Amino acid sequence: MTRNFHLLALTPLALALAACGGGDDATSGTELTGEPIAEVPAPEGQTWTQVVTRTEEGGYLMGNPDAPIKLLEFASLTCGACAQFSQQSSEELKSEFIESGRVSFEYRNYLRGPQDLIAAQIMECGAPERVIPLADQHYARFDEFGQALSDPRMQQISSLPEDQQNAAFAEISGLLDFFAQRGISRDEALSCIADEAKATQMAEQMQSWNSNYEITGTPTIYINGNPAGVTSWDAVKQRLEAMGAR
Numbered sequence: 310m311t312r313n314f315h316l317l318a319l320t321p322l323a324l325a326l327a328a329c330g331g332g333d334d335a336t337s338g339t340e341l342t343g344e345p346i347a348e349v350p351a352p353e354g355q356t357w358t359q360v361v362t363r364t365e366e367g368g369y370l371m372g373n374p375d376a377p378i379k380l381l382e383f384a385s386l387t388c389g390a391c392a393q394f395s396q397q398s399s400e401e402l403k404s405e406f407i408e409s410g411r412v413s414f415e416y417r418n419y420l421r422g423p424q425d426l427i428a429a430q431i432m433e434c435g436a437p438e439r440v441i442p443l444a445d446q447h448y449a450r451f452d453e454f455g456q457a458l459s460d461p462r463m464q465q466i467s468s469l470p471e472d473q474q475n476a477a478f479a480e481i482s483g484l485l486d487f488f489a490q491r492g493i494s495r496d497e498a499l500s501c502i503a504d505e506a507k508a509t510q511m512a513e514q515m516q517s518w519n520s521n522y523e524i525t526g527t528p529t530i531y532i533n534g535n536p537a538g539v540t541s542w543d544a545v546k547q548r549l550e551a552m553g554a555r
Contacts, residue, residue: 329385329389329390329391329421329527330388330389330390330526330527342551343552343553345555346377346378346553346554348409348410349375349409349411350410351408356408357371357407357408357409357410358372358403358407358408360372360373361437361438361440362437363437364415366514366517366518367417367514367518368381368415368417369416369437369441371403371407371414371415372407372408372410372412372413373411373413376410376411376412376413377411377553378406378411378533378549378552378553379415379532380412380413380545380549381530381531381532382394382415382416382528382531383417383419383518383522383524384416384417384419384444385418385419385421385527385528386424386425386429386432386444386447387424387454387458388421388527390527390528390540391448391528392449392451394528394540394542395449396448396449397541397542397543398545399449401542401546402414406549409554411553411554412549412554414441416440416441416444418432418433419518419527419529420512420515421527424478426511427478427479427484428447428482428484430501430504431479431493431498431501433501434488434493434500434501435493439492443488450487454482454483454487457483458482460481462481463478463482466478475502475503476502479498479499484498485498528540532545532549
């Protein structure tokens with residue numbers, strides 16, 4: 310593929326709006342007003358965190374697809390605030406909320422820039438059930454990734470032939486090694502980032518999200534189809550508990 314570093318010019322408004330961070334994490338209105346919701350058993354032989362499907366809108370949904378509380382996150386793989394949310398929420402969200410069958414969690418890779426596109430293309434190379442765990446593992450080592458983005462060699466990528474730029478970014482950023490250690494080989498990753506049709510689909514998919522949701526930064530959190538207006542795990546957790554996930 311030769312257009313990753315230019316493709317997102319298709320969505321200038323989206324990128325201008327999609328800053329990393331933001332949101333008002335006030336906790337007013339989180340009183341325990343909803344009745345406690347009974348746990349919903351997972352299918353025999355499975356736990357709810359093992360139930361993952363790719364949604365029609367291009368996300369990855371973990372948990373009970375009929376859960377009464379549906380949590381949706383738009384997250385950028387180059388966003389420190391998204392990394393913080395993942396680091397704070399990952400274990401408890403799965404063990405206390407998703408496993409109960411009361412809450413489902415849908416994760417969507419939001420593209421703030423071409424680096425997000427390359428990382429997301431590799432992450433989505435594997436099976437759907439791998440995407441959310443890979444995202445959590447990526448965010449867990451986000452400081453290391455951020456340091457790689459400051460590598461002086463990054464400044465030289467734009468001088469390379471276009472058909473070499475994506476592979477160079479994936480190499481210098483450490484993405485190739487990171488995913489290879491987790492089951493997506495270097496050859497497979499390079500093949501995925503060379504898939505121009507997939508890249509175009511992802512960019513168009515993001516345009517659709519921007520048309521249908523209020524995304525002013527990453528992470529953006531929705532609960533049961535409504536913007537949560539908060540971005541910290543503590544605030545989101547209080548909302549879930551207030552709605553009966555307890």
